[in-house]
Amino acid sequence: MDYLVAVLLPQLLHGLVFGAALGLLALGLTVIFGLLGVMNFAHGELYMLGAYAGIAVVGVTHSFWTALIVAPLAVGAIGAVTEVTTLRPLYRREPLYGLILTFGLALVFREAVRQIWGGDMRRILPPVTGSTPLLGMVYPNYRLFLLAASSILLLAIWLFFTKTRAGILVRAAVQDAEMLDGLGVNVPRVFTLTFAGSAALAALAGLLLAPIFTVYPQMGVEMILLAFIVVILGGMGSMGGSVVAALVIGLAQSLLTLWMNPQRVAIAIFALMIVVLIVRPRGFFGREGVLE
Amino acid sequence: MLRMADVHAGYGATPILFGVSLEVRAGEAVALLGRNGMGKTTLMKTAMGFLRPRRGTIEFDGTDLTRLTPHAIARLGVGLVPENRRIFFGLTVRENLELGLSAAADRSAALRRRRLDEVFHHFPRLQERIDQPGKTLSGGEQQMLAIARVMMAGARLILMDEPTQGLAPAFIRSIRDMISELKRLGVTVLLVEQNARVALSVCDRGYIMEKGSIVFEASSRELRESPVTHEKLGV
Ligand SMILES: Nc1ncnc2c1ncn2[C@@H]1O[C@H](COP(=O)(O)OP(=O)(O)O)[C@@H](O)[C@H]1O
Ligand SMILES: [Mg+2]
Numbered sequence: 001m002d003y004l005v006a007v008l009l010p011q012l013l014h015g016l017v018f019g020a021a022l023g024l025l026a027l028g029l030t031v032i033f034g035l036l037g038v039m040n041f042a043h044g045e046l047y048m049l050g051a052y053a054g055i056a057v058v059g060v061t062h063s064f065w066t067a068l069i070v071a072p073l074a075v076g077a078i079g080a081v082t083e084v085t086t087l088r089p090l091y092r093r094e095p096l097y098g099l100i101l102t103f104g105l106a107l108v109f110r111e112a113v114r115q116i117w118g119g120d121m122r123r124i125l126p127p128v129t130g131s132t133p134l135l136g137m138v139y140p141n142y143r144l145f146l147l148a149a150s151s152i153l154l155l156a157i158w159l160f161f162t163k164t165r166a167g168i169l170v171r172a173a174v175q176d177a178e179m180l181d182g183l184g185v186n187v188p189r190v191f192t193l194t195f196a197g198s199a200a201l202a203a204l205a206g207l208l209l210a211p212i213f214t215v216y217p218q219m220g221v222e223m224i225l226l227a228f229i230v231v232i233l234g235g236m237g238s239m240g241g242s243v244v245a246a247l248v249i250g251l252a253q254s255l256l257t258l259w260m261n262p263q264r265v266a267i268a269i270f271a272l273m274i275v276v277l278i279v280r281p282r283g284f285f286g287r288e289g290v291l292e
Numbered sequence: 293m294l295r296m297a298d299v300h301a302g303y304g305a306t307p308i309l310f311g312v313s314l315e316v317r318a319g320e321a322v323a324l325l326g327r328n329g330m331g332k333t334t335l336m337k338t339a340m341g342f343l344r345p346r347r348g349t350i351e352f353d354g355t356d357l358t359r360l361t362p363h364a365i366a367r368l369g370v371g372l373v374p375e376n377r378r379i380f381f382g383l384t385v386r387e388n389l390e391l392g393l394s395a396a397a398d399r400s401a402a403l404r405r406r407r408l409d410e411v412f413h414h415f416p417r418l419q420e421r422i423d424q425p426g427k428t429l430s431g432g433e434q435q436m437l438a439i440a441r442v443m444m445a446g447a448r449l450i451l452m453d454e455p456t457q458g459l460a461p462a463f464i465r466s467i468r469d470m471i472s473e474l475k476r477l478g479v480t481v482l483l484v485e486q487n488a489r490v491a492l493s494v495c496d497r498g499y500i501m502e503k504g505s506i507v508f509e510a511s512s513r514e515l516r517e518s519p520v521t522h523e524k525l526g527v
Contacts, residue, residue, distance in 0.1 A: 169391075182372050184366035
């Protein structure tokens with residue numbers, strides 16, 4: 001019982017918190033995959049840019065809350081400009097070109113950050129401190145805030161895709177962008193705004209997680225690997241699947257660290273992915289198989 | 293209303309259309325016939341702006357379409373009912389219909405209401421299925437939805453690519469009746485069909501296409517009787 005309350009429960013909550021934030025990252029990735037047919041290798045760097053943009057804004061305004069609004073907007077704008085200037089000319093080509101491009105963009109963003117901020121580890125102080133007694137343990141307030149914020153964001157994203165015209169346009173573009181254009185919708189603009197939105201979401205995740213992690217130029221690399229696994233597990237292009245898979249991976253990662261060192265956890269997560277894909281080659285909710 | 297002159301187009305480096313010229317006048321229904329693989333769908337895609345012609349001109353009401361995007365062409369009043377319907381499977385019937393409204397200049401609630409009423413008047417089955425996802429519709433219902441979608445846009449010229457393909461006879465009749473009805477409403481139609489009998493029963497005249505070129509043009513009556521039709525279409 002003591003073990004449960006003192007060790008298992010907090011770790012379970014950690015997993016939920018991390019999984020929900022990972023879900024934000026994976027959602028953007030899966031939507032872009034649905035739209036462009038490529039995994040966006042620069043997605044982890046947009047996540048990283050969110051944290052650095054947050055540091056910059058906090059440096060000027062001394063307000064984490066302001067940063068939480070300004071940083072995603074700034075990274076969203078970077079995403080929009082990137083899409084228009086570099087990705088758009090490649091849409092008529094094979095997906096491989098897009099893949100190589102995003103890989104290059106990731107290197108450019110990482111190096112640019114290293115030039116501006118240097119390669120050191122940095123921290124952002126949590127905007128809320130203290131802890132709350134909860135289910136017989138005490139849990140940090142910032143993590144509770146993180147869980148609430150991520151859940152609200154996931155719900156808002158779900159409402160966006162099911163209830164708003166803009167969200168429906170994105171879903172239609174994922175299925176058949178050419179036809180949607182033929183119905184009178186400015187599809188290139190839908191692409192740009194979706195890319196910007198996905199960048200802003202990644203940035204938001206980066207900044208939200210920054211107070212519990214550290215900020216450094218490579219921080220996106222680890223996360224993107226997990227996000228890829230989440231997208232594959234969820235079923236490439238399935239949004240609901242991504243959220244479910246993110247929570248599964250978040251919990252698995254968090255619980256496994258109780259018994260293993262980080263390298264073994266990484267291996268175990270890969271093993272988990274392989275087992276799921278053997279049983280369900282299309283992931284949890286995928287339409288097209290990755291292993292078929 | 294639609295005038296194509298010497299249109300050359302294709303996919304990548306592969307040319308498919310070799311100097312197609314045709315005309316559809318306002319209020320007409322015109323059939324475009326031809327065997328499989330002759331380039332009819334390619335022609336429709338080129339008119340809609342999905343493919344950019346390499347040479348030649350395409351005019352709609354005097355506007356040059358050859359450099360316009362598909363959405364710009366749709367907003368001028370051209371609607372495509374594509375081969376294989378291409379409705380959005382994950383979206384409900386209502387959402388599919390509302391996407392159709394995208395090409396309308398004004399998307400007011402009043403216009404939406406009016407257009408939906410029109411569409412339901414013609415396709416009561418769609419009203420019954422209004423909140424069902426597109427993937428649950430039968431082939432015939434999907435075809436109705438694809439037609440209803442361009443009616444929502446208020447398209448003045450409808451490009452229809454094999455609307456009866458794979459449908460049961462009852463649905464084929466209702467699609468044919470719908471085309472006559474569209475004509476009566478003043479909509480201009482360019483109809484691609486494998487089923488020449490159906491096409492010629494609703495169209496005023498027709499073209500026959502072979503290997504990317506128009507090889508014959510005549511009134512529907514002549515086409516029904518001409519040995520050329522039989523020779524070119526194998527019917
Ligand atoms: N996306 C494509 N890429 C390359 N070739 C195509 C494509 N679509 C059709 N074709 C080729 O173009 C030719 C004409 O096809 P299509 O216009 O679909 O004919 P139809 O509609 O008359 O049956 C065919 O030889 C077909 O193989
Ligand atoms: Mg065809």
